[in-house]
Amino acid sequence: MTARTLLDKLWDAHEILRRADGASLLWVDRHLVHEGSHHAFGKIAERGLPVAEPGLTFGVVDHYAPTRGGPATPAIARMIATLEANAAAHGIRLFGLTDPGQGIVHVIGPEQGLTLPGLLINCGDSHTSTHGAFGALAFGIGATEVAHVLATQTIWQKRPAAMRITVDGRLGPGVGAKDLALAWIARLGADGARGHAIEYAGTAVRALSMEGRMTLCNLSIEGGARFGLIAPDETTFAYLKGRPHAPAGADWDRAVADWAALPSDPDAVFAREVTLDAAEIAPIVTWGTSPEEALPVTATVPDPAGLPPADAARVQASLDYMGLVPGRPLTSVAIDRVFIGSCTNARIEDLRAAAAVLAGRTSRVPGLVSPGSQAVKAQAEAEGLDRIFAQAGLDWVGAGCSMCVAMNGDSVGAGERCASSTNRNFRGRQGRDARTHLMSPAMVAAAAVTGHLADVRPLLAGRDAA
Amino acid sequence: MSGWARHEGLAVALDRENVDTDQLIPARFMSTPRAEGYGRFLLHDLRFDAGGAPVPSFVLNRAPGASVLVTRRNFGSGSSREAAVYALVDYGIRAVLAPSFGDIFASNAVNNGLLPARIEADAADALIAALGQGTAPATIDLAAGTATVGDTTLPFALDPVWREKLINGWDDIDLTRHHAAAIAAYRARLAADRAWAIPRGEHAR
Ligand code: SF4
Numbered sequence A: 001m002t003a004r005t006l007l008d009k010l011w012d013a014h015e016i017l018r019r020a021d022g023a024s025l026l027w028v029d030r031h032l033v034h035e036g037s038h039h040a041f042g043k044i045a046e047r048g049l050p051v052a053e054p055g056l057t058f059g060v061v062d063h064y065a066p067t068r069g070g071p072a073t074p075a076i077a078r079m080i081a082t083l084e085a086n087a088a089a090h091g092i093r094l095f096g097l098t099d100p101g102q103g104i105v106h107v108i109g110p111e112q113g114l115t116l117p118g119l120l121i122n123c124g125d126s127h128t129s130t131h132g133a134f135g136a137l138a139f140g141i142g143a144t145e146v147a148h149v150l151a152t153q154t155i156w157q158k159r160p161a162a163m164r165i166t167v168d169g170r171l172g173p174g175v176g177a178k179d180l181a182l183a184w185i186a187r188l189g190a191d192g193a194r195g196h197a198i199e200y201a202g203t204a205v206r207a208l209s210m211e212g213r214m215t216l217c218n219l220s221i222e223g224g225a226r227f228g229l230i231a232p233d234e235t236t237f238a239y240l241k242g243r244p245h246a247p248a249g250a251d252w253d254r255a256v257a258d259w260a261a262l263p264s265d266p267d268a269v270f271a272r273e274v275t276l277d278a279a280e281i282a283p284i285v286t287w288g289t290s291p292e293e294a295l296p297v298t299a300t301v302p303d304p305a306g307l308p309p310a311d312a313a314r315v316q317a318s319l320d321y322m323g324l325v326p327g328r329p330l331t332s333v334a335i336d337r338v339f340i341g342s343c344t345n346a347r348i349e350d351l352r353a354a355a356a357v358l359a360g361r362t363s364r365v366p367g368l369v370s371p372g373s374q375a376v377k378a379q380a381e382a383e384g385l386d387r388i389f390a391q392a393g394l395d396w397v398g399a400g401c402s403m404c405v406a407m408n409g410d411s412v413g414a415g416e417r418c419a420s421s422t423n424r425n426f427r428g429r430q431g432r433d434a435r436t437h438l439m440s441p442a443m444v445a446a447a448a449v450t451g452h453l454a455d456v457r458p459l460l461a462g463r464d465a466a
Numbered sequence B: 001m002s003g004w005a006r007h008e009g010l011a012v013a014l015d016r017e018n019v020d021t022d023q024l025i026p027a028r029f030m031s032t033p034r035a036e037g038y039g040r041f042l043l044h045d046l047r048f049d050a051g052g053a054p055v056p057s058f059v060l061n062r063a064p065g066a067s068v069l070v071t072r073r074n075f076g077s078g079s080s081r082e083a084a085v086y087a088l089v090d091y092g093i094r095a096v097l098a099p100s101f102g103d104i105f106a107s108n109a110v111n112n113g114l115l116p117a118r119i120e121a122d123a124a125d126a127l128i129a130a131l132g133q134g135t136a137p138a139t140i141d142l143a144a145g146t147a148t149v150g151d152t153t154l155p156f157a158l159d160p161v162w163r164e165k166l167i168n169g170w171d172d173i174d175l176t177r178h179h180a181a182a183i184a185a186y187r188a189r190l191a192a193d194r195a196w197a198i199p200r201g202e203h204a205r
Helices: A006-014 A035-047 A074-090 A105-111 A126-134 A143-152 A177-188 A210-223 A234-240 A249-260 A309-322 A348-358 A374-382 A385-392 A441-450 B083-091 B103-111 B121-131 B160-168 B172-177 B180-193
Strands: A015-018 A023-027 A030-033 A057-060 A093-095 A120-123 A137-140 A154-158 A161-168 A196-201 A227-229 A272-277 A284-286 A294-296 A337-340 A367-369 A417-420 A435-438 B006-014 B068-071 B095-098 B115-118 B135-141 B146-149 B152-155
Touching (some): A030 A035, A035 A074, A035 A143, A074 A093, A105 A126, A105 A374, A126 A210, A143 B103, A154 B172, A177 A210, A196 A210, A337 A348, A374 A385, B083 B103, B103 B115, B121 B135, B121 B152
Parallel strands (some): A030 A057, A030 A120, A196 A227, A337 A367, A337 A417, B006 B068
Antiparallel strands (some): A015 A023, A284 A294, A284 A435, B135 B146
16 A cells, blocks of 8 residues: 555545546544534524534633623624524533633634544634644634534545655754744745645654644645644643543543554655754744744844845834834834733743743733633632732733633724734734734743843843743 | 536736635634635735725736636645635636645636646746736637637646546546445445444443
8 A cells, every 4th residue: 555644544534525627525523613604504504404413512702701791792692693693593502601611612622622633623714723732634614614513514625635744853942833823834934835734744743742743734724735744643642641531441441452553654755855954043023024034033124225125115014013123123112002812822831921921020011811711710720820920910811712812802902913822913803904923922021021032042031931 | 507518708917826725715704604606816915905894916817807817836736625616616717727736726716617827937037027917818628628818829737537527527426426326335334344433322422
């Protein structure tokens, strides 16, 4: 038999049939829905169709979840009520606002053991690539596709090309998965991996915790890839064992045996190979309005002069929006607020990393810390992290997407500059005319205590970087 | 959704890279029911100032009535929000010509009868320069795989699966329901071969 990649193995296991034109009909093992899925529920209602597999469908309130008090507007309350009504009507398990399992969909899937190696997972959200960290075929879909999965538990898809990003060596202190992701996106571009499924490999990837692997796979979409994948290993199995919905007993043993066969065969061929040296990666911040517009924090603001005309125009437009002056050190850029949260960086490890920098220090700017789930919140409070954030002057709030997408009312004001642990520095993402700089949670903490973009490494001297 | 094979309209240039879905429709509008129409939200924060007045210099305000958009690389990157496509379609856009598209956006587009046509970066440069702030008559021929903008006719790349779907206006749910037997057989095998893949119920909590 020919050598197969992890992608091939996952694809083959889920392919029900393939049409002559190359489109595959794939079985969906888990379908995750949220408030934004209302268009899709509306589409199946129009046809009078039921949800094909309510037992494989899970709902969560996250995008519009209030993080302080109740829903900010009647429209937000209606979005949440609509999801509750759809879940009840179709018999779908809902992680609602008062459920201790509630949180951001890409945080709770793994936490609940709903995300497993070898599964195909769909959600009407582009960061579904996060779940690929477990060796699952996980990808974001639009509303028409969500309706299709609801009605049939299947999805039409053409097999993407396999791409491998190998990162060998060791990441330096204060450098993590977020920096690794921004480094490759800056190198290849925000559409650099378009049409591909990325498998991350190499010693630096193996050394990452599940939290770090999820951050890496989460950001695949920011480099244009709908899929990110990491082969499951002992780290994966240890994370999953005993999770509420994970297999148990004989099922667990059988599952682990199946999962152990998933990694790419040694001689499998990838359509594209990229390699990075972990030791060369520094803490990274974005300076522009696309995740590809990122640089090591030690660099200066790019100068459009000297670039080819098309690039110069793009860079100048980004600088104008961001209110930045070319040639100035990035570390001289003063910020107005900070946000630690999102499906990229609001897991327990992320909060520990930020707290390690903030402990005993004061933030010079206001900010929010929103844990990725209620379980992360409880864990952080048990470890006393909430008190570190509060003593630093930051607001410790509830779980949800919050200021990542500014749908629930948590937003950055016009013209304000925010150091953010999120995934998108798009224009207006955190609020109309808001200026977003993406970075790791530890770097956000460094920006908070200095009041400007800052290199976290000196601030970790003599401390245990979590 | 009804299919189409040929479209004649007006082209306009959006001279920007990385027009992401947050720009195509800012998140704050997404709690609006679709029946109310999404066209007014298209590129809202570029089209309208903070007070809601049209920005006179923005190309869609200078050249209203366009149905073909010529733009730069990585159009529709970002979120999976199909609302970005609804905004384009409800505004009246039938085709977008660009060197590259966000993968999820392109699928969403085809599911709503909107053509994401890939053209060479050089061709995009030339068309954008020729269009400037104005419009030109445009013809899209899906079967031939060509777009004509002003005097220029050029080929575009499109997955054959998507071409068929746009022309026939296929509905995937109807198509898939023809395969019900194959799906049921897969489901039965799943329960036997990968029982662990079916989640344990609430008793496990
Ligand atoms: S945290 Fe942000 S990126 Fe993640 S699912 Fe929520 S809105 Fe999307």
